[in-house]
Amino acid sequence: MLRSMTGFGRAEGVVRDRKVSVEVRSLNSKQLDLFLKLPGVYKDRENELRTWLSEQAVRGKVEVFVTAEALHATKRTTFDHELIAAYYNELKGIAQEVGAGGSDLLAHVLRLPDVSITSTDRVDDEEWAGVRALVAEALAGFASFRMNEGARLHEELTARANGIEQLLHEVAALDAVRIDRTRERLQAKLVELRVQVDKDRFEQELVYYLEKLDITEEKVRLGGHCGYFRETLNGDEQQGRKLGFIAQEMGREINTIGSKANDAGMQRLVVRMKDELEKVKEQVLNVL
Secondary structure (H helix, E strand, O other): OOOEOOEEEEEEEEEOOEEEEEEEEEEOOOOEEEEEEOOHHHHHHHHHHHHHHHHHHOOEEEEEEEEEEEOOOOOEEEEOHHHHHHHHHHHHHHHHHHOOOOOOHHHHHHOOOOOEEEEOOOOOHHHHHHHHHHHHHHHHHHHHHHHHHHHHHHHHHHHHHHHHHHHHHHHHHHHHOHHHHHHHHHHHHHHHHOOOOOHHHHHHHHHHHHHHHOOHHHHHHHHHHHHHHHHHHOOOOOOHHHHHHHHHHHHHHHHHHHHHHOOHHHHHHHHHHHHHHHHHHHHHOOEO
């Protein structure tokens, strides 16, 4: 099923004592361009998460934002008892030597460096599993968005391919009477110029002239490309690049038909086919 490179997904929930939000969004890009922003507490899990996201996103300019807000204080302070005792005893001895009071000595000791250690909670496997579950939920919404957009693209691209094929049938109908019109136009020109030519020679020259204008092969190839384009739309794999290549081949055949047409009606149809093809190319850029 066709999928779009444009996508969006969001999830949020409480993991341990943190409110965690995950947002995934993407736009089209030739390759995978992944931007991942994590809060500091999850930084040591970044490589793991980046690898997983790369497998899920496949292609596109993808941005993933994970935020975590503490619901309760997560900082814990511990004290170095031995260091505090050493500081206190030494300062108490100095105070006694100089005859100073020591009523607030402990408060001074607690302000000295290295006597207290403040740390934040470390993320264990259970908490990280909760965060990954939220990322998976956001990715599920992201994938669903891509599928819905892909269905819309499938419908539009199918209509465009059908439109080009219908215009090709109209070109073929005009091409069927083009020989007679060309013969009549050349004969009228000869009459206008009052030139007498051998009938057999005229037919030989006309055949040679029409061979240069023959578009039979181009019609067959363009019709085949339209069919292959629709077939590829229904494929299971990521089809964006392949559809782009097929569209390029369609463009070559349309341009050749235009250069050989030598007919105002056919030229108008070629212009319309080019217009349809440009719309196809624009939309194919959004296909995964």
